[in-house]
Amino acid sequence: MNASWSHPPPPGTESYGYAHAPAYHPVQVRQSFNQPAISYQITAPIQPKPTEQPAQKKKIDWPQPVRDYVQRSFDPSNVLADVDRKDMEDKLKVTISEATDNNTLHTIDWANLPLPQHVIRQERATAAAAIAWQRESVNMQQMAGSSFMNPAREQMLKSKKRKSQDIGDAADDESKSIPPWRATNPRNGFEDRITYPADRFDKRQQPLQDDALKGTSKFNKALEKRQKRFDGGYKSTYKASPSPEPSSGPVIGTCQTLEKQYFRLTAPPIPSQVRPEHILRQTLDLLKKKWKKEGNYSYICDQFKSMRQDLTVQRIKNEFTVTVYEIHARIALEKGDLGEYNQCQTQLKALYDQNLGGNPVEFKAYRILYFIHTSNRTSLNDVLADLTTAEKGEPAIKHALNVRSALALGNYHRFFRLYLDTPNMGAYLMDMFVVRERLAALSNMCKAYKPNVKLRFVTEELGFESDGDAAQFIYDHNGQFLLEERESGLVFLTGDAKQIFETAKVAAFSKVDIKGQI
Incomplete structure (x- = not known):
């Protein structure tokens, strides 16, 4: 006879078969008519419950790459002095446990996985950087x-480098009397003659056409040009040209346009497309204002190259020419355009040799720093040989010579003190x-x-x-x-x-x- 349970079976008895063979029979006894019957359990002797055996842990067959990874982690050659073994073990456990839980033990590239000590270092460095x-x-x-603060460094934090427009004003007599920050009139009479924006300029000037070359092949053109070059043919050809433009001697420009896009000459220049000196002076004033206001280097560089070209074809070499090259060199230096700066610097050396004014001391100091940067020892020695005793005492040149000396001696402490106290715009060169x-x-x-x-x-x-x-x-x-x-x-x-x-x-x-x- 199968008896039913009046209460749930004791925990753990299901696995021993007690649910099919109960050890007692329930007997109901009514104590009163108003109370429900209470079940009493008459238990029979129960055999002692067998002792539960501890569950055996499932053995994991670790892949060989994981074993190699652990072995590399504790290899003496990879141990780091600043990472404790316990920290390594904890990090290793976390890494392997996550791989096990994610079922990626066989997919992770354990051979290239950073070792736990390196991971710990990286985490410390990241935390240290955040704190810093x-x-x-x-x-x-x-x-x-x-x-640890010194006056030179304090000045550097306030204004580390001088700007090109600040030094450009120093060369202008008009700017000496009227500081640029007090100028109240944003417009001037020259701006009324501003041409269309740069994108509306012609890409290149139309060269003069030689009627004698029309209709011939490229080979014949090259051959005829070569013959004219040896026979002085260009001069005679352009003299015979019906164009009223002069072709021999320096060009005298007649263009009244303030802004003109730069183009590479492929034929003798046309005077009507070359600006004379008095127009170029007005252009310089306009460009300095635009550089301060807009700071568009692409536009400014193109305009300065066009100005330099107009000065060259007219063979104008005077104090104004020096000013144009100096301002362009400073702007290029500020923007890190070393190619354009070096072209200006090369021309300035020739202009300074003619005693045309300008700031030769400032730019000789730049030349020294420039040749230090390019590691051009030959040119650097030439510059040093040309220095006079008086020039060596000038602050800018003396600073550049001290920089050279500090590097030659390997005295980095002195070098960086000089770096923090660089005169003029030399800091831009030293940054390089x-x-x-x-x-x-x-x-x-x-x-x-x-x-x-x-x-x-x-x-x-x-x-x-x-x-x-x-x-x-x-x-x-x-x-x-x-x-x-x-x-x-x-x-x-x-x-x-x-x-x-x-x-x-x-x-x-x-x-x-x-x-x-x-």
């Missing part, structure tokens, strides 16, 4: 009164090679200071504006694992950085190729 950037806002407010000098200095620091130095020390020695900039520089050169946050502050692990920055230094000191160099 958070501190930056506070440091900038306190920087003026801190012990300061990165490679910082890499060279870091390489030397990694050899001299071990196992680490404070990041603040790197900031001060290498002329960075902030700890954040120094940290970013290290990150940009594969130094993600070289910064560590400690109780004393952020530190740079120089002991582990030697090879990284030595390789970066060698790459940075490769040959410099300057587009447009003459």
